[in-house]
Amino acid sequence: MSRFFNSMRDGVGFDLILVGAAMLFLLALAGLPLVYNVLMSFQQVDMFTLGSLIRPFAGFTNYVAVVAQPEFWLVTKNTLIFVFASMAGQFVIGFALAIFFAQNFPGASTIRGLFLVSWVMPGLVVGALWSSILAGDFGVLNFLLRSVGLIEGTIFWKSDPNFALWAVVIANIWLGLAFNMLLLSVGLAAIPRDLYEAAELDGANAFQRFWTITLPMMRSTIGAVMSLGLIGTLQQFDLFPALTEGGPANTSTVAGYWAWQMSFQLYDFAKGATISVMMFVLVLFASVVYVRSTRHEVRG
Amino acid sequence: MTRPYVPWLLLGLALALAAVYLFPLYWMYVTSLKTGSEIFANPPTFWPMAPDPSIYPAVWTRRTMGTFMWNSVLIASGVTAITVVLGTGCAYVLARYRSAWIDFGLFLILMLQVLPASVMITPLFVGFNQIGLLNYPRTAVVLAAAAKAMPFFVVLVRATFMSVPRELEEAALVDGNSRVGAFFSIVLPLARNGILVCAILTFMSAFGEYIYSKSIIQDTSLQPASVGLSGFLGPNSTDWNSIMAYSAIYVTPILAVFVLLQRRIVSGLTSGALK
Amino acid sequence: MTLKSIGLMAGIALAAMSMAVPAMAQTVIKVWSIDGANAPGIADTLSKEFNEKNTDIQIDYRIVPFDDLVNEALRAFATGQAPDIISLDNPDFALFSSRGAFLDITERAAASDVIDTSVYYEGPLNSVSWDGKLFGLPKYTDTIALFYNKDLFAKAGIAEAPKTWSELVDTAAKLTDPASNTYGITFSARAGEEGTFQYLPWIQMAGGNYDNVNVPGAVEAIDDWKAMIDAKSASQDVLSLGQWDSTGTFNSGNAAMAISGPWELNRMSTDAKFDWGVALLPTQTEGGARSSALGGFNWGIFASTKHPDEAFKVLEYYISQDERMFPEFSSIPARSDIALPETGVPLKDAALKVFQEQLQYAQPRGPHPEWQKISKAIYDAMQQVLTGQVPAQQALDQAQATIKGITG
Numbered sequence: 001m002s003r004f005f006n007s008m009r010d011g012v013g014f015d016l017i018l019v020g021a022a023m024l025f026l027l028a029l030a031g032l033p034l035v036y037n038v039l040m041s042f043q044q045v046d047m048f049t050l051g052s053l054i055r056p057f058a059g060f061t062n063y064v065a066v067v068a069q070p071e072f073w074l075v076t077k078n079t080l081i082f083v084f085a086s087m088a089g090q091f092v093i094g095f096a097l098a099i100f101f102a103q104n105f106p107g108a109s110t111i112r113g114l115f116l117v118s119w120v121m122p123g124l125v126v127g128a129l130w131s132s133i134l135a136g137d138f139g140v141l142n143f144l145l146r147s148v149g150l151i152e153g154t155i156f157w158k159s160d161p162n163f164a165l166w167a168v169v170i171a172n173i174w175l176g177l178a179f180n181m182l183l184l185s186v187g188l189a190a191i192p193r194d195l196y197e198a199a200e201l202d203g204a205n206a207f208q209r210f211w212t213i214t215l216p217m218m219r220s221t222i223g224a225v226m227s228l229g230l231i232g233t234l235q236q237f238d239l240f241p242a243l244t245e246g247g248p249a250n251t252s253t254v255a256g257y258w259a260w261q262m263s264f265q266l267y268d269f270a271k272g273a274t275i276s277v278m279m280f281v282l283v284l285f286a287s288v289v290y291v292r293s294t295r296h297e298v299r300g
Numbered sequence: 301m302t303r304p305y306v307p308w309l310l311l312g313l314a315l316a317l318a319a320v321y322l323f324p325l326y327w328m329y330v331t332s333l334k335t336g337s338e339i340f341a342n343p344p345t346f347w348p349m350a351p352d353p354s355i356y357p358a359v360w361t362r363r364t365m366g367t368f369m370w371n372s373v374l375i376a377s378g379v380t381a382i383t384v385v386l387g388t389g390c391a392y393v394l395a396r397y398r399s400a401w402i403d404f405g406l407f408l409i410l411m412l413q414v415l416p417a418s419v420m421i422t423p424l425f426v427g428f429n430q431i432g433l434l435n436y437p438r439t440a441v442v443l444a445a446a447a448k449a450m451p452f453f454v455v456l457v458r459a460t461f462m463s464v465p466r467e468l469e470e471a472a473l474v475d476g477n478s479r480v481g482a483f484f485s486i487v488l489p490l491a492r493n494g495i496l497v498c499a500i501l502t503f504m505s506a507f508g509e510y511i512y513s514k515s516i517i518q519d520t521s522l523q524p525a526s527v528g529l530s531g532f533l534g535p536n537s538t539d540w541n542s543i544m545a546y547s548a549i550y551v552t553p554i555l556a557v558f559v560l561l562q563r564r565i566v567s568g569l570t571s572g573a574l575k
Numbered sequence: 576m577t578l579k580s581i582g583l584m585a586g587i588a589l590a591a592m593s594m595a596v597p598a599m600a601q602t603v604i605k606v607w608s609i610d611g612a613n614a615p616g617i618a619d620t621l622s623k624e625f626n627e628k629n630t631d632i633q634i635d636y637r638i639v640p641f642d643d644l645v646n647e648a649l650r651a652f653a654t655g656q657a658p659d660i661i662s663l664d665n666p667d668f669a670l671f672s673s674r675g676a677f678l679d680i681t682e683r684a685a686a687s688d689v690i691d692t693s694v695y696y697e698g699p700l701n702s703v704s705w706d707g708k709l710f711g712l713p714k715y716t717d718t719i720a721l722f723y724n725k726d727l728f729a730k731a732g733i734a735e736a737p738k739t740w741s742e743l744v745d746t747a748a749k750l751t752d753p754a755s756n757t758y759g760i761t762f763s764a765r766a767g768e769e770g771t772f773q774y775l776p777w778i779q780m781a782g783g784n785y786d787n788v789n790v791p792g793a794v795e796a797i798d799d800w801k802a803m804i805d806a807k808s809a810s811q812d813v814l815s816l817g818q819w820d821s822t823g824t825f826n827s828g829n830a831a832m833a834i835s836g837p838w839e840l841n842r843m844s845t846d847a848k849f850d851w852g853v854a855l856l857p858t859q860t861e862g863g864a865r866s867s868a869l870g871g872f873n874w875g876i877f878a879s880t881k882h883p884d885e886a887f888k889v890l891e892y893y894i895s896q897d898e899r900m901f902p903e904f905s906s907i908p909a910r911s912d913i914a915l916p917e918t919g920v921p922l923k924d925a926a927l928k929v930f931q932e933q934l935q936y937a938q939p940r941g942p943h944p945e946w947q948k949i950s951k952a953i954y955d956a957m958q959q960v961l962t963g964q965v966p967a968q969q970a971l972d973q974a975q976a977t978i979k980g981i982t983g
Contacts, residue, residue: 018390023405026450036422105311120551122550156815177321231410247765247958250766250958259418265767425650426650542613
């Protein structure tokens, strides 16, 4: 018994307690709901059995039905576009801003701080705001674009099948920029200055320094930003009902919104769960990428 | 960088970028002061024709926003407390070792965050109902939202711990400290900045928690401000200027705190690197 | 140990705790509705007044946001937490009534002194009935008609509101004036219930219905809509604007006509700086069949209630106050025996007369237990046509096939 207490104070036991407490908490409050969703995707669910675990077994019929939906491939395509475009936009602009604000000029850190406001804005508010900004006729974005001569007519951001998904992407990039810039700034600051000085002495130009020092040194940060960004993007929900409701004709419906729509607008809980389980596969992939990227980290 | 005007050019560019980025925020304040139909006017007006600030006190009292805001503060504090207490230890251990098990742990933590809250809410509601937690709705929301915030916190704080030199901890152990002692007297103080900043960020995003609160908390007097906002969205009416006024009241205090703290937030995270 | 048995133990523990508290003399009836979030509404006001009468029944009233009402109800019902009474949007009602989740009140209503089912309009009454039984009562009703800007009509030299679909298309084109940012017409073809709400009446005027959507007239109707958008007589944003926001552009003078309902009247009376009127929805041909959408909410009592008699008494109380529905809450009762008093605002009173006439042609959506899926098939097809992705006939044929699969 005393060995047990000793290990708690001095050995692996202490680590196990620290990790175990958090893990148990997560398993109970995030793991069980996950299992519930997986279970539900193999069952027939109706309003009377929503609260119980034992329901008629449905095999893969829910999966077959989801794939057979006429909008399935459209939604898959939209999801991929939405995820890649949002992540690329957030990452590239976020990285550019992080590098820009790492320069030495007056007010750099103060102004950088202002860019973090999208972090504190609740999703509902952001959705309502962008809905008004992106409106076709009375929307202020079109007005501004027309004023500077970038466009001639009116772009119906929310109603044109060619633009609807991009409207949500724009709003989502705005929303996720703060997060990307913040994390990348942290990563940049951790790179030792002397590495750059040495490279400069060797005659490396700015572009070479970026490729040979910045990117490799930030490998783990980039991995973390990417995987958290992927999860954040897949979870994005508030913008869809506020901007397009997935329309016109499902051209801006993505998997997360579709799952919600199945469960909470069409009241087909089994199909909603099935779509969410399918999304899981995507993220499984992302997590593998992240964990692999951290494997090569060196402790400072 | 010998040319002296370059920093000022950069400053100008930075201000221009910030103006573009913060435009939606400006739009929120302007829209709240417009009349219902001016919002739909084409071309849009950049300054309300007849600004009416009386909407702010009106919305505040009509929607009993004091109660809503207080509940938001309570819930966000609870979420932050649980996340920090459980997440810090977890992040420390995950930063301390390199092994397949650690990889697996990180993997698990990320995977558990995958499902959107809107899909998690039904099972959570059913589970909370079974154990009677629905009778303590704010506690239930705090637990559920903390689970959602945890992975993000762990990943960020883990990075902070990784930058604490291991030699310092080992030296403390050699000096006769226990693991517990070394953790609290050496490692935690060194990582304090990073933890504090992540806690603030967690608090801020929990302040906007919506999906769990709206389903779990049925009593209006216990609901947070986000749920109060959804009351403006009716079947055949959307009171845009009230929504914007409410939003402005909702986010302004937190923006103010944020602007005051932001230098410390940014430098806290960046200097957490200790390089 | 299964979740159920944990629940059972928790239940026993809770029961033991509640035994320790002295038994309450009053029966508590839980009521859910969307009313009262912003301004005092029907259900919250009446519940408060009922409680002040201090009978042995007390109402525990809860406001639920509109978007969450059905979900909350489903979840609560599945976990045994359902309220006793709920007020639902009429197309959502059959989801519950068809599966016996609502109490059959046929006999209670027949025996009641307060309730007389013969006074209700046919559409609303249909929406609370299933399989010949009565599962609830209409709370209030509304419908859609054509608002028009009389000043802009006069300016364009048009004497009266269009009566047929083709007249509507022509009139909209004449009223369109890009120079002053004015569209001829606005409506809502949104990817949601509002889109179906606005399009279904046109299908019905052409002789179709929700289970028969690919009739020739339905193709003509949606092609007319598309023609108006293509000619820029209507903004393409009708595809994403809800009815409230769409009519907002009418109020600000950016559209000369708008299709919407009586819920707009109060805002329009104060915001619209021009002379306006309301006309019945145009028909396919001169003197053709009329139809309109049926909106409004219904009351239902959950079958799981432990106090059916007391819940019914509360329902009777709500119904007994129907006469106040319009003067106090600006909603139209779903019954023909209550005359609407004058409001003193001439434009509004004239508009209400038209809406009351239009209501006689209003047809419910469904009722069908899987209405929401049918509705999605309809608005998806509508949007595919309006965005030019699929020809009308093909889109409606596909919608018909989907709907057939749902209705069987």
